[in-house]
Amino acid sequence: MPATVITEDLLPGDLLFQLRAGGEAEWVISRLFAGRDGIAINHVALYDGDGMVIEAVMPQVKKTPLDDFLNCSVLDNHGRPCVLVCRLEADYSILVSAALEFAEQQLAVPYDPHYSQSQDGHQKSWYCSELIVHAFRSANEGCFLFEETPMSFRDMDTGELMPFWIDHYKAVGQxxxxxxxxxxxALLSCSDKLVSINIFGSLPAKNGQDLCSLEPGSTLV
Structure with a gap:
């Protein structure tokens, strides 16, 4: 991957919204909702400082070197990782330290591939955006800073339940x-509590085809 200068632009508590490469699961996640300005987003991580991010990915919540995080991105046609950087509005920056502390305490908690509901912020597993939402909820004395939103497993263009999710939940009996x-x-990226700081790489519009079926390190064409 070409060198990408990103660390110097980041502050602890920044949110890194990513078009993550992978397989069908990544693709279908990107097909559910559009992100800020209509871009395709399927993952989010929390910058912890010192070149590390905290993220909920299979198999568990972990700290990931920033370079490794970027290497999991779809690349644009200039070879740049597709990542949107957002920062809390200044009025809420006081919450960052406690949110990071909460996220640190979740390290090694299993990833939640079934998107189960949390119980008052106490969870035996987390998915990526849920971890972020509840980290800042905990920091905000139990009040949601980023409100929960109704989940949907329907293609945003057709309104039909996606076969991937039908098969997924049938297989686990849920x-x-x-x-x-x-x-x-994607919806979290649209929050009015966040400001866009930078975009590394040209994130495609949500209606791009087969973007997330690319292998890590592959380039959009």
Whole structure:
């Protein structure tokens, strides 16, 4: 991957919204909602400082070197990782330290691939945006800073339940949690509590085709 200068632009507590490469799961996550300015986003991590991020990914919440995080991005056609950097509005910056402390305490907690509901912020597993939402909820004395949003497992263009999710929940013997409270990294990126700091790489629009089926390090064409 070409060198990307990013660390010097980051502050602890910044949110890194990513178009993460991978397989069908990454693709279908990007097809549920559009992110800020209509871009495709399927993952979010919390910058912890010193070149490290905290993220909920399989198999568990972990600290990841920033370079490794970037290496999991889809690349634009200039070879740059597709990452949007957002920062809390100044009025809420006081929450950053406690949010990071909460996130640190979740390290090694399993990833939640089924998007289960949390119970008052106490969770045995987390998915990416849920970890962020509840980190700042904890920092905000139990009040949501980023409100939960109804979950959807429908293609945003057709309105139909996506076959991937039908098969996924059938395999685990669970009902699809359509409409239940939750979060999505794309919707989180649209929060009015956040300001956009920088975009590294040209994130594609949400209606791009087959973007997330690319292998890590692959380039959009």
């Amino acid at each position: 009902d699809i949690p359509e409409g239940l409270p939750g979060s999505h990294p």
